[in-house]
Amino acid sequence: MDASCVTAAMDVRVHGAVLDHHRHILSPGALRFLGILHSSFELRRQSLLAARVARQAEFDAGLDPGFRAETAWIRDDAAWRVRPPPEDLLDRYVCMSIKQENGVFSSVTYMADLEDSTSPTWANVVEGQVNLYDATRGTIAYTSAATGKAYKLNDKTAVLLVRPRGWHLDEAHVTVNGARMSAALFDFGLYFFHNHHVLAVKGSGPCFYLPKMESHLEARLWNDVFNAAQDYVGVERGTIRATALLETITAAFEMDEILYELRDHSTGLNCGRWDYIFSFIKKMRARRACVTPDRKHIGMTAPFMRAYVELLVHTCHKRGAHAMGGMAAQIPVKHDPELQEQAMAQVRADKLREVEAGHDGTWVAHPALVGVAMDIFNEHMPQPNQIDKVPPCSVTASDLLAVPTLGTITSAGLTENVDVCLEYVAAWLSGNGCIPMNHKMEDAATAEISRVQVWQWAEHEAVMSDTGTAVTRDIVKQLVSERGVKFQAEARESGDVQRLRSFALATKLVRDMMTAPQLDEFLTSIAYNHIVTAA
Missing domain, CATH: 3.20.20.360 (Malate synthase, domain 3)
Structure with a gap:
């Protein structure tokens, strides 16, 4: 060149x-x-x-x-x-x-x-x-x-x-x-x-x-x-x-x-x-x-x-x-x-x-x-x-385009997706791109599956098999907020100020991404400017 x-x-x-x-x-x-x-x-x-x-x-x-x-x-x-x-x-x-x-x-x-x-x-x-x-x-x-x-x-x-x-x-x-x-x-x-x-x-x-x-x-x-x-x-x-x-x-x-x-x-x-x-x-x-x-x-x-x-x-x-x-x-x-x-x-x-x-x-x-x-x-x-x-x-x-038909959508699956995304985004904002969770290693790819699944379910108001209720954007907003408060309380109790701040920001970012009218392409693109500002 x-x-x-x-x-x-x-x-x-x-x-x-x-x-x-x-x-x-x-x-x-x-x-x-x-x-x-x-x-x-x-x-x-x-x-x-x-x-x-x-x-x-x-x-x-x-x-x-x-x-x-x-x-x-x-x-x-x-x-x-x-x-x-x-x-x-x-x-x-x-x-x-x-x-x-x-x-x-x-x-x-x-x-x-x-x-x-x-x-x-x-x-x-x-x-x-x-x-x-x-x-x-x-x-x-x-x-x-x-x-x-x-x-x-x-x-x-x-x-x-x-x-x-x-x-x-x-x-x-x-x-x-x-x-x-x-x-x-x-x-x-x-x-x-x-x-x-x-x-x-x-x-x-x-x-x-x-x-x-x-x-x-x-x-x-x-x-x-x-x-x-x-x-x-x-x-x-x-x-x-x-x-x-x-x-x-x-x-x-x-x-x-x-x-x-x-x-x-x-x-x-x-x-x-x-x-x-x-x-x-x-x-x-x-x-x-x-x-x-x-x-x-x-x-x-x-x-x-x-x-x-x-x-x-x-x-x-x-x-x-x-x-x-x-x-x-x-x-x-x-x-x-x-x-x-x-x-x-x-x-x-x-x-x-x-x-x-x-x-x-x-x-x-x-x-x-x-x-x-x-x-x-x-x-x-x-x-x-x-x-x-x-x-x-x-x-x-x-x-290659065959949609998976085995399995259902459940409230437990919804909560797990929210938790994985919250924990991962909070860790990512703190400078850690790979976290152990539920005996597995979660990285950006697995967090992305969790994020887009919840968005997809809310977009089409998919019904959860165990409750008979539809996943809506309002339900997702409420769940993300509740789980975010839980994680922030744990961080506050442990005295981890950095973790507390990361979860506060992660809660807002995840809630917005999971309920946006248009799906964001990558969560890392959305979160990136926040670590640039921090730097």
Whole structure:
């Protein structure tokens, strides 16, 4: 990427606090690189975001998502494949986790999440880049002030995969010519700029997880960003490798196309199950026939989720790419052996379903789940992956749009959704993007399911099976207020002033989002300005 592509002088400004140990991250060279990325690609990003809005209007008017006629040639061409994975990514087994070899746990791949599990306060995003810088060089270390225990990396470390924020988010603390820059480009740009050469010395390259894309054109934008970035620093195209999270219903109809656009950089697709459910409800929000049951009834065995998995595995393996499974959200249940065994049984069943479906690896939310997941994958997939197995597939557009019919809407489900959303938004406002709740790990994706379900129920006045009453906006407002008062009282009693303030603001934000006449696209977009103000 040559600076000549920038038609105006760049005024790149950092509006957040820059501490001494941030200066090497926010160096003049890095800021110039960010400015060039912004100037080169911001107009395209905004155009693609506008296309999302236009497409949603079509869905609201009754048009179904479907396979694109103009890209049928990509789907029909059996010859093309993605670039083969590099040696250090042949074995993906467990992401965000550990693999057991010879009785010793050693890392395979680890996803550093700058997206759904991170509250993007300025401190978090900059410290995250500092940690990535140190981890790439093997120097990251930590000593607990409470216990004095020291932590450092082993000689053999995981392959690091970085998940930047999605195309829809801004980074308010950095502006280019007065405009906020893309959070995705900020996260990608700093990590790539500072670490590509260190990874090259190790025989590796920068690896990314790309979230929340809604079309192959958004994948094309990423691919062009990769090419421009590689050209700018003078490394070979294809050095960057990326896995696309398949977590929107519209992207499900463009799996081949997304792989095709990223084919020189692609290492496959990942079933982003929780965001996919969120997207399904959000895109179908205007349709009474698409009202969904309580969240607990929408799992991977629902027909539309089975179809999504079947198509993803078939598409990836047909193109020589990894098909990664989804995250098991369970976490250990201490001091209750019965509940602990129930949780582990759920993980075992989930991972068995994934490996038998053809997945090449999976995710877990907690290190204690590694052994459970690895036992299943080692037994049923002793080789590094099963890309060579292309299962048959007969998935249709109707299969991908089949509304879950098992299960009902209940008052308990309504209260649980409200509680999850309140607790998560309060934590997010306080700088924590991932919280344990009801023996599961909740992040932005699961909170989004809770939010859009309640909005959908109120919009269509869905009837709760246990009470026979309809969910209305007035009922939701009252329930959110009542639960918010409860959480605030608990915070007040504990003397936690920050938690009290966060719940007070979260109660207002959640109440407004769940009862707004028009559904907000992302809760993080609504809440973001409040952490910018706090910063």
